[in-house]
Amino acid sequence: MTQAYVTETGNGGSEPEPSGSGLRRRWDALRRELAALRRDPGIWKRGVVTAACALLIAGIMVFHAELPNDIGNLGSLTESFLPWLGVFVPVLLVVAVVRRSATALLAILLAAVVWVNLFGGLISDKSGPGGNLTVATHNVDADNRDPRGTARSVAASGADVLALTELGGDAVPVYEKALASTYKYHAIEGTVGVWSKYPLTSSRPVDIRLGWTRAMRTTVAGPFGEFGVYVAHLPSVRVKLNAGFTANQRDNSADALGAALAAEPLKNVVLLGDLNGTMNDRSLSEVTSQMRSTQGAAGNGFGFTWPAPFPMARIDQIMVRGVKPEASWTLPRTGSDHLPIAARLTGRK
Incomplete structure (x- = not known):
């Protein structure tokens, strides 16, 4: 049934109004508003500061590689949280609308286009149903008060190969016992370890220039033949009052890990x-120049892992070479300050 609007007549009564009249009134009001904006001489002059902020954000996203690392590793700090620059876009949009500034709106549109171009592909779910191997990794946190519960939680992910980092000496027997029923094989080097449903051979530490062992390599005889598995826990990045964002030790270790990966003789490699x-x-x-991120290739969302209560960055990684990522996701929170992550892979002999 067609709805009719009621209008007042000259004698105080009412009569139906055609349903299209309301739409026409709204359209006429919008045209008057747009006409008023066109006649407003300040529409291009207002909001210059807002426009400048939007252009600055767009510039940082486009030219982040040009930011210097000489002062407190500013470039690396910015790149670690680069996607979060998009948070400022809707804030600036509200300011531009309130200020009725066409200049600011155009600048904000540019910033939005840049963000979507860089990170829009990470928003969608790119995971697929395939895969003949599931891997997972977790920084279990040396101060974890529930190592047994943490072990059971990550084992429940169904991972065929599981890597744990930041293994405290006292907690190692707890993890070994809790994971024994799920994983027949395991190897530990220093503070990192691998648990596997498939046989492990040639396990050894990898020198990442720290003076103690926080990286290892092993060979897994998996469903698509032998492949190399590297597990690494690079040094923490610190923000210091007198030194800014310091990362030199982390960077040197990353270079050493990259050299080890480059020398790996097996075609199929998982980091x-x-x-x-x-x-x-x-x-x-x-490292990243020779390995492919499973999250970037087949993930669901950004996959942030740290800090666990409110993840803001993905500093835990699953990277591959020679095998195809099919899906990548974060796992439920444990007693650690990091979230565990998993990926499903397809490999061919």
Whole structure:
């Protein structure tokens, strides 16, 4: 039934009004508003500061690689949290609308287009149903008060190969016992370890220039033949009052890890662990230039892992070479300050 609007007549009564009249009134009001804006001489002059802020954000996103690292590793710090610059776009949009500034709106549109171009692909779910191997990794946190519960939680992910980092000496027997029923094989080097449903051979530490062992390599005889698995926990990045954002030790270790990966003779390689840096961080280029992120290729969302209560960056990584990522996701929170992550892979003999 067609709805009719009621209007007042000259004698105080009412009569139906055609349903299209309301739409016409709204359209006429919008045209008057647009006409008023066109006649407003300040529409291009207002909001210059807002426009400048939007252009600055767009510039940082486009030219982040040009930001210097000489002062407190500013470039790496910015790159670690680069996607979060998009948070400022809707804030600036509200300011531009309130200020009725066409200049600011155009600048904000530019910033939005840049953000979507860089990170829009990470928003969608790119995961698929395939895969003949599931891997997972977790920085379990040396101060974790529930190692047994943490072990059971990550084992429940169904991972065929599981890497743990930041293994405290006292907690190692707890993890070994809790994971024994799920994983027949395991190897531990220093503070990192691998648990596997498939046989492990040639396990050894990897020197990442720290003076103690926080990286290892092993060979897994998996469903698509032998493949190399690297587990690494690169040094933490610190923000210091007198030194800014310091990352030199992390960067040197990343270079050493990159050299080890480059020398790996096996075609199929999986890197698992806490790299204390994102895929955007230029300081990890020796690693990221030769490995593919499962989250970037087949993930669901950004996959942030740290800090666990409110993840803001993906510093825990699963990277591959020679195998195809099918899906990548974060796992439920444990007693650690990091979230565990998993990926499903397809490999061919």
